[in-house]
Amino acid sequence: MTKINLNGEEVHVEMTKGEFERVKELLGREPSITELGAFDVMWSEHCSYKSSRPKLKLFEDAEKNYDYVLAGPGEDAGVIDIGDGYALAFRIESHNHPSAIEPYHGVATGIGGIIRDVLCMGVRPIALLDPLRFGKLKNNPHSQWLFKYVVKGIADYGNCTGIPTIGGEVEFDESFDSNCL
Structure with missing residues (x-):
């Protein structure tokens, strides 16, 4: 800030x-x-990817360099050929700022965006994974509040769409005290 x-x-x-x-x-x-x-x-990072854009450029030639990459950077979601006529679509979303302001609805719009982008590739979403980063929970009411309502928002949104959250990970570190990821 x-x-x-x-x-x-x-x-x-x-x-x-x-x-x-x-x-x-x-x-x-x-x-x-x-x-x-x-x-x-x-x-903002959320809209312009200003800090991650240089790293994302490393993948810009993925479709040319790897036969199994069907859709790479610049598309709504990445799609890879896994053989036998099947493909997997992947989408990663950092929705930290909306989730830090209003965790329940902020995370819902993030998940909704992921589902939308996968659907835009002409495939059916089958599962969600959620890697989460929060500030330390001990003596930190803000991180406790974020954790409670981000997790609830993920569960409720997934249940409403019928797309299960099948895994993920959670880490707590003071570097995320002011901005969850």
């Missing part, structure tokens, strides 16, 4: 001070609070 001085008022945003300067440069002036909010959302 970065503190920005916007027209004499302290505002908290996720963007860096350098990104704030870039917004001013693009607009040719200081942004309004609404414009700043729009840039903050669009340049």
Whole structure:
């Protein structure tokens, strides 16, 4: 979280001070609070993948380099050929910010997005896996609240769609105290 001085008022945003300067440069002036909010959302990790994009570029030629990759990066979901006329579709979603704000509904929109993207590839979703990261639970009511309602949201959404959560993992570390993953 970065503190920005916007027209004499302290505002908290996720963007860096350098990104704030870039917004001013693009607009040719200081942004309004609404414009700043729009840039903050669009340049967030959730929307722009700004920190993971360089790593994702490592996979951009997967379809050309591997015969079993049927659909790779840039598609709604990755699809690999597993033989005998079958293929598996995979989708990974980081929905940390919506889940950190409202865990029950935030995680539901994340799972819904995964299911939508798999369906867009013309395949039927059969199962969900959920790797989760939270801050330490001991003496941390916020992490306890997130954990309780993220898990409940995953269970309820999966039950409503009929797509079971068949596995996952959970880790607790202080590096996730302010932002679950």
